[in-house]
Amino acid sequence: MKTLTLSAPAKLNLFLHINGRREDGYHELETLFTFLDFGDELAFTLTSNQQEIVICGDTAGILLEDNLIYKAAKILEPYKKIAAGVDIHLNKQLPMGGGVGGGSSDAATTLLALNMLWQCQLTIPELAKLGLQLGADVPVFVEGKTAVAHGVGEQLEPIDIAQKxxxxxxxxxxxxxxxxxxxxxxxxxxxxxxxxxxxxxxxxxxxxxxxxxxxxxxxxxxxxxxxxxxxxxxxxxxxxxxxxxxxxxxxxxxxxxxxxxxxxxxxxxxxxxxxxxxxxxx
Ligand SMILES: C[C@@](CO)(OP(=O)(O)O)[C@H](O)COP(=O)(O)OP(=O)(O)OC[C@H]1O[C@@H](n2ccc(N)nc2=O)[C@H](O)[C@@H]1O
Ligand SMILES: Nc1ncnc2c1ncn2[C@@H]1O[C@H](COP(=O)(O)OP(=O)(O)O)[C@@H](O)[C@H]1O
Missing domain, CATH: 3.30.70.890 (GHMP kinase, C-terminal domain)
Incomplete structure (x- = not known):
């Protein structure tokens, strides 16, 4: 089995406005997300043990069950159409919890990669909806387009901006x-x-x-x-x-x-x- 290596790029919020607070405590935002050509790198290799989701590399002390990569793989498991597990190698480049979305991007890259490798056949909007359960920033990484986000970040309006x-x-x-x-x-x-x-x-x-x-x-x-x-x-x-x-x-x-x-x-x-x-x- 060939290894699929993908980036999990950083994002920037070029602006971030808070328009209100919902009853569940979450905030209504208006924010411009763009992606950078720099990020973490994840390598996915299917394994024959179909129960197995192994993560190695720079997991920086995060417990397996708390790792957004593991959570993303688990959320997709019920949809898999082939009997295979996965070995995921993380090369961490992005500062954690720094506002550049590394954890959310890792989760989105995992959803996109395993949707293909496990032949789940989910659409991008379906993956984005699953991703929202992992964090407010996961859907924009799944959709993958520079966009103004509304709601908690899940309503996305793609936009063209200058390259800087x-x-x-x-x-x-x-x-x-x-x-x-x-x-x-x-x-x-x-x-x-x-x-x-x-x-x-x-x-x-x-x-x-x-x-x-x-x-x-x-x-x-x-x-x-x-x-x-x-x-x-x-x-x-x-x-x-x-x-x-x-x-x-x-x-x-x-x-x-x-x-x-x-x-x-x-x-x-x-x-x-x-x-x-x-x-x-x-
Ligand atoms: C505000 C942003 C802008 O990108 O900040 P950064 O995390 O990137 O710095 C994100 O949307 C954050 O997304 P994410 O980091 O995935 O947040 P979550 O895990 O969903 O939420 C963490 C906590 O932030 C609060 N939260 C988050 C998003 C939101 N729209 N309203 C909130 O009130 C909630 O208290 C929640 O418990
Ligand atoms: N694979 C991962 N990479 C980074 N952070 C992770 C990961 N899995 C879980 N986390 C947790 O998610 C939190 C937010 O991560 P991150 O997306 O890097 O923050 P931010 O959105 O502020 O850039 C981290 O503080 C960390 O505890």
Missing amino acids: WYLVVAPPVHVSTALVFTHPDLPRNTPKLKSGWKLSDTGNDCQTLVKKLYPEVEKTLAWLLKYAPTKMTGTGACCFAEFENREAALRVLEILPSSWQGFIAQNTSESICHRQLRAWQN
């Missing part, structure tokens, strides 16, 4: 998404954007609160803003600075304070995972 270079910086702190969303000071009443909106009209509604709660994020934003327009992605802690070309981004990466991790990437209108899947199928 980004320097993404992960300060050495972990921001709790649940803490941010339950905080009394979080703004929750940004009006929906009107047609004809521009990116310059937007922001990240979590940023002011996260800067206050996590001074390392404030420091990172202030440092990057000296060089380029910068925002936080998702609920943080990663921040991204936008550049017109790779050289300009690289010049800033080269002088990044040594306690911060950073990488450079370009945004892609379609997730690279989807391109790789098409290439495998042809």
Whole structure:
């Protein structure tokens, strides 16, 4: 059996507005998701033991049952049409819980890969619906198109945007998404954007609160803003600075304070995972 190797790309929230809070505590969002040409890498090999879902590689201390890759495989198991297990090797590149969606992207890549290898024959919308049970960000990775998301992130409206270079910086702190969303000071009443909106009209509604709660994020934003327009992605802690070309981004990466991790990437209108899947199928 050949091994299928796929990317699980990072995402950025180019803006993140909170429009309200639902009765179940979840927040109504309006957010622009785009994908980067940088991410984790997952390699899938079918095995003859059909009970088996094995995950190895850089699982960074996450218990098997908590790993979103394992959860994605388990959720798909009832739909499989062939008697095979799977061995999944993870090469982790993305900071965990950093707002670049690594866990959600790993889960989506697993759903897409196993849907094909296990011949589940589910459609992309069916996979996205299953993915939503694993996290609010999984559907956009399953759909794989730069999009404005509404609801909790599951209603997706594809959009064309310019291609830019980004320097993404992960300060050495972990921001709790649940803490941010339950905080009394979080703004929750940004009006929906009107047609004809521009990116310059937007922001990240979590940023002011996260800067206050996590001074390392404030420091990172202030440092990057000296060089380029910068925002936080998702609920943080990663921040991204936008550049017109790779050289300009690289010049800033080269002088990044040594306690911060950073990488450079370009945004892609379609997730690279989807391109790789098409290439495998042809
Ligand atoms: C807000 C975003 C934007 O991309 O933040 P990041 O996680 O990327 O930073 C995401 O939608 C997060 O998605 P995800 O990380 O999958 O969140 P989940 O596991 O579904 O939820 C974690 C917790 O965040 C809160 N939550 C999450 C999403 C949402 N629309 N409203 C919420 O109130 C809930 O309290 C939930 O218990
Ligand atoms: N394969 C995985 N990769 C990363 N995080 C995972 C994975 N499986 C479970 N998790 C858990 O999910 C949480 C959120 O992960 P992640 O998607 O990286 O966050 P964010 O959306 O903030 O970028 C992590 O803090 C971690 O505990």
